[in-house]
Amino acid sequence: MNALLHGCMAKVVLILVAGVCFVATAMARPRDDSTQKIEEGKRLFHARCGYCHLAGGTGTIMLGRRLGKDRSLLEERTDLNVEYIKKITRVGINGMPPHNRIELPDSELDLIATYLTRPASARAADTAAAKGGTP
Amino acid sequence: MGAVLPPRVSDRQFQKALDAFAGVVGKQWVLATDEDRGTFMDIYAAGDADQHVPSAAVGPQSVEEVQAIVRIANEYKVPLWPISRGKNLGYGAAAPRMSGTVVLDLGRMNKVLDVNERFGYCLIEPGVGFFDLFNYLQENKIKLWMSIPANAWGSVAGNALERGYGYTPYGDNTRNICGLEVVLPTGDLVRTGNGAMSNSATWQLFKWGYGPGWDQLFCQSNFGIVTKMGMWLMPEPEATLGLNIQLPNPDDVGWAVDELAPLRLNGVIQQSPSIGNSLRFVASATQRSQWYNGDGALPDDVLADILKKAGYGWWNINLRLYGYDEVNEAHARIIKDAFARHTKQEFQVVKWHRGEPIENSGAGVPSTLALQMINWRGGRGGHIGFSPVLPPTSEHVLKQFHSTKKRYEEIGVDYYGSFTLMERSVTNVNLMVYDRDDAALTAKVRALFKTLVADAAKEGYSEYRTHLSYMDDVALTFDFNKNALLRLNEAVKDALDPNGILAPGKQGVWPRALRTERA
Numbered sequence: 001m002n003a004l005l006h007g008c009m010a011k012v013v014l015i016l017v018a019g020v021c022f023v024a025t026a027m028a029r030p031r032d033d034s035t036q037k038i039e040e041g042k043r044l045f046h047a048r049c050g051y052c053h054l055a056g057g058t059g060t061i062m063l064g065r066r067l068g069k070d071r072s073l074l075e076e077r078t079d080l081n082v083e084y085i086k087k088i089t090r091v092g093i094n095g096m097p098p099h100n101r102i103e104l105p106d107s108e109l110d111l112i113a114t115y116l117t118r119p120a121s122a123r124a125a126d127t128a129a130a131k132g133g134t135p
Numbered sequence: 136m137g138a139v140l141p142p143r144v145s146d147r148q149f150q151k152a153l154d155a156f157a158g159v160v161g162k163q164w165v166l167a168t169d170e171d172r173g174t175f176m177d178i179y180a181a182g183d184a185d186q187h188v189p190s191a192a193v194g195p196q197s198v199e200e201v202q203a204i205v206r207i208a209n210e211y212k213v214p215l216w217p218i219s220r221g222k223n224l225g226y227g228a229a230a231p232r233m234s235g236t237v238v239l240d241l242g243r244m245n246k247v248l249d250v251n252e253r254f255g256y257c258l259i260e261p262g263v264g265f266f267d268l269f270n271y272l273q274e275n276k277i278k279l280w281m282s283i284p285a286n287a288w289g290s291v292a293g294n295a296l297e298r299g300y301g302y303t304p305y306g307d308n309t310r311n312i313c314g315l316e317v318v319l320p321t322g323d324l325v326r327t328g329n330g331a332m333s334n335s336a337t338w339q340l341f342k343w344g345y346g347p348g349w350d351q352l353f354c355q356s357n358f359g360i361v362t363k364m365g366m367w368l369m370p371e372p373e374a375t376l377g378l379n380i381q382l383p384n385p386d387d388v389g390w391a392v393d394e395l396a397p398l399r400l401n402g403v404i405q406q407s408p409s410i411g412n413s414l415r416f417v418a419s420a421t422q423r424s425q426w427y428n429g430d431g432a433l434p435d436d437v438l439a440d441i442l443k444k445a446g447y448g449w450w451n452i453n454l455r456l457y458g459y460d461e462v463n464e465a466h467a468r469i470i471k472d473a474f475a476r477h478t479k480q481e482f483q484v485v486k487w488h489r490g491e492p493i494e495n496s497g498a499g500v501p502s503t504l505a506l507q508m509i510n511w512r513g514g515r516g517g518h519i520g521f522s523p524v525l526p527p528t529s530e531h532v533l534k535q536f537h538s539t540k541k542r543y544e545e546i547g548v549d550y551y552g553s554f555t556l557m558e559r560s561v562t563n564v565n566l567m568v569y570d571r572d573d574a575a576l577t578a579k580v581r582a583l584f585k586t587l588v589a590d591a592a593k594e595g596y597s598e599y600r601t602h603l604s605y606m607d608d609v610a611l612t613f614d615f616n617k618n619a620l621l622r623l624n625e626a627v628k629d630a631l632d633p634n635g636i637l638a639p640g641k642q643g644v645w646p647r648a649l650r651t652e653r654a
Contacts, residue, residue, distance in 0.1 A: 051266060051288060051503045058503045062510055065422065090170055092178060095509045095516045097228070100174035101166050102194035102240045103220070 034114075038122050041115025044108050045075070052096075062095055074116055078123075085113040138167060138190040141214050141235030142649060149190065152211035152237075156193045159203040164243070167191035175221065175238045177230040177603065179509065179517035181569060181584075182577035187230040187603050189216065192238040198316070198324065198362045204239065205360070206322040208636040214649075215239040216638050217360045219261035219293030224286060224506070225520040225566065226297070227603035232640035233652055242290075244362065247271045249339075255279055256313060256339040256367050261292045265501040273493075278371035282306045283499030286506050292364040296354050298600055300555070300562070301499050304405040304457055305369040307557065312350050314338040314365035320358070320632035327353075330365075339365035355600070357638035358631050369457075375497040376456040376463035377485035378470060381448025382478065388450050388536060388554060389529030392561060394473040395454075396527035399556045403466045406497075408454035411553035413438070413447040418508040418551065418568065421445070431547040448480075455497035460488075511549070514570035519580065521565045521587050523596040527556055531594075532563070538590060539565055546579040562599055588612065607654040610643025625650075 045053070052059030053074050064072035071077060086109055092098035099109075118126075140149050157165045166174075167190070175189045195201045208215050216236040221229025229238060245262030250271070257279075259268065265287035272279055282301030284294055295308040305311055314328040328344035329335040342350065353359050382391060388410055398404045414433075417426075427437045442449065454470070456463040471482055487496040494500055509516030521539075525531045532554055540550045543565075551566045565587075567580050584605055588598065592612040601609045613620050624644045628635075635646025645653050 051501075052506075058506050061504075061507060065510070090174060094514070095506065097178040097224075098174040098176075100192065100221070100229070100240070101171060102164065102192065103242050105163070 035122070037111055037114050038118045041111035041113070045112045045115050048104055048108070049074070049112065059096060066094070077116070078120075080116050082113040082117055085116055086110075137169075138172070139188045139234045140190055141233070141237075142652065143212050144235070148211050149213065152207055152213040153191060155207040155211070156204055159200050159207070160193060160195050164194040165191065166193070175229045175240075177228045179224060179228065179519070180571070181517060181519050181567070181580045182571070182574060183581060183604050184230070186234065187227060187232060188234040189231050189238045190235045192240050194240045194243050196243040198318065201239070201241070201318045201360055201362055202322045202324060205318055205320065205636070208237070209321065209634045212634055212636065213237055214636050214639050217241060219290030219296075220264055220288075222286075222289030223293065223297060224288075225518050225602070226600060230603060232603050232606060232638065233649070236639065239360065241360075241362070248363065250275070250277055250279065250368075251339070252277050252279055254340060255370050256365060258339055258363060258365050259291060260363060261290055261361060263291050264289065265291055265294075265499075269499070269501050279368035280305070280371055281368060281499040282308055282311070283501050286503055287501030288503050288506070291366065292361060295364065295366060296361060298354060300407065302406055302409065302455070303369055303497065303499055305367065306407045309351070309354055311367040312354075312364060313340070313342045313367055315350055315353055315361050316363035317353055317359035317361050320634075320637040325359070339367075355642045357641040357644055358627065360637070371489060371498070372457045372459075373489055374458070374460045374463060375487045376467055377453065377487075377497055378456070378467060379451075379453045379483040379485065380474065380480055382450040382452070382480065383442075383448055385449050385536070386533060387478070389533040390477045391450065391452065392527055392532045392554060392556065393529045394477070395556050398470060398473065399527075400558055403469055404454060404556075405457060406455055407555050407557050408452055409553050409555040410450050410452050412450055412550065413442055413445070414549055414551040415508070415553055416447050416451060417441055417445055418511040419505060420507070422513060423511050423549070424513060432544040433549045457497065508551070508566070508568055511568045512570045512573075514572050516568065517571040517577075518566050518568045519584065519602050520600075521567070521584060522598050522600055523563050523591040524599050525561045525563055525596055527559065527561045532561060535563055535591075535594070535596070539563075539587065542583055542587060542590070543567070546583050547576065548580065548583070606640060607643045
């Protein structure tokens with residue numbers, strides 16, 4: 001292997017390593033603006049949806065009956081997508097009433113949907129924070 | 136789909152009104168898509184949501200914006216339906232009485248303006264919910280308690296204005312109103328009681344003001360839009376003592392009312408205890424299919440099995456004493472002695488002292504768990520409430536109970552009732568719970584409702600509150616001197632609201648120009 005090729009490969013390896021590190025960092029700790037959106041979405045979810053959708057709430061109980069306990073807490077679900085959350089919020093489902101754009105403006109619903117569909121890395125960070133450590 | 140327009144209003148007029156509204160509040164707060172309209176419909180309607188379709192909604196954030204919207208509504212003859220948070224569930228939710236009406240959603244006006252712990256009151260905007268005020272009191276460590284209805288998703292002011300109630304000694308919410316700020320149908324602004332003095336030092340301290348009192352004229356009313364409400368709150372007591380008992384037989388409700396009524400009247404019991412049948416609890420905790428899949432109402436033997444397995448009585452009473460330990464203990468003995476004359480059932484006693492967790496105290500703690508009952512039949516659940524007011528005697532209560540239960544059974548709906556003892560009356564709330572997609576059943580429910588209104592009227596009972604679809608029926612049961620009260624209300628309506636723009640048809644009161652819309 002000549003020096004030039006060696007150098008190129010070293011650069012590729014460095015880039016790959018750097019890339020992997022970047023991806024790993026990004027997964028572990030989302031970009032600041034994403035983190036802020038997720039945190040704000042969490043605050044809004046607790047304030048606006050928490051009446052029914054936290055542990056022991058009426059929405060949690062109803063979902064538990066329909067989908068099983070493992071899918072009853074919206075915060076823990078990983079099978080939700082943004083469009084579904086927004087649609088159900090606006091049209092309601094079964095016993096859940098629709099929510100209008102005055103009580104819950106689109107900008108706030110967007111943040112709540114962002115929180116409920118946050119990436120695995122943010123969930124890991126959440127769990128770690130809850131346990132008092134870092135991911 | 137497009138908007139259902141109000142009577143007297145062309146499409147062009149309507150669009151101009153919406154543009155003018157947007158000029159006041161901003162385009163973001165004028166909602167007029169099909170999806171938006173759907174969010175203001177009666178979510179739990181018994182198949183008649185299409186009778187109460189809003190054309191749009193507008194959301195002001197200040198008194199000045201409300202005044203500007205009202206003036207525009209007058210200019211274009213566009214009717215407005217004010218809501219605080221739109222959670223009047225079982226009575227129509229956010230939907231207007233008359234299709235085409237624009238919903239005036241006051242939910243953005245949600246400030247707790249003042250809380251005075253020393254004198255026990257608050258001053259709030261209409262968008263303040265029970266959870267909001269509760270959190271405010273808790274976060275600021277203010278030792279005042281709220282009176283909260285079974286389902287606490289709604290507005291504190293909205294509930295009091297609709298004469299809702301809770302279960303503490305301050306449970307008659309409308310009675311605790313002390314001073315309102317109101318935008319009149321012409322756009323003028325008035326403050327009631329002592330608030331009529333621009334520098335009043337006692338607006339939330341003295342209810343009556345000087346001259347005619349107007350607070351109650353804005354309750355269940357279409358005479359004005361309440362933009363601020365003063366409300367008395369209960370000072371936290373030293374202690375509470377809860378007495379819970381289950382009564383095994385259907386007719387036990389009779390003697391229970393006879394025993395409790397004098398104790399409620401003479402102040403041994405200061406709150407309004409509710410005597411609820413088992414379904415009130417079972418329907419929140421379980422679903423019908425877990426017990427019974429047959430046709431018709433729940434058979435008595437199935438119900439007996441449910442009571443045994445779920446651990447409820449036919450009737451269930453949770454009453455609460457508030458004040459000082461010694462006094463509570465003395466009052467508890469009086470109540471226990473009264474019940475011992477009829478039953479060997481023992482009271483379960485729950486004691487609370489200041490400083491202990493509030494959940495066990497008998498204070499109003501907001502929850503939406505009561506909403507679970509709409510899931511009783513599964514599917515897309517719904518409910519409607521029929522709520523006549525009776526004299527507090529076994530004769531009246533038993534007759535009404537058996538008559539209503541029989542009517543329920545005739546159409547195959549499970550009996551779901553409670554009797555709440557006020558000082559000199561009993562409010563008998565009966566819920567009809569259904570699957571909204573069961574068209575045959577909801578049609579029967581609608582017919583039953585009219586029958587129940589007529590049955591009650593024959594006995595001299597009125598409803599204290601009703602669903603949009605029956606506001607005219609109930610108003611007409613107040614028939615003394617050829618409905619003189621309705622004529623008075625409509626004379627006042629025409630004087631205050633000459634263009635008939637505010638909540639036409641609410642509680643059966645129609646403005647002159649729209650009286651042809653009466654059902």
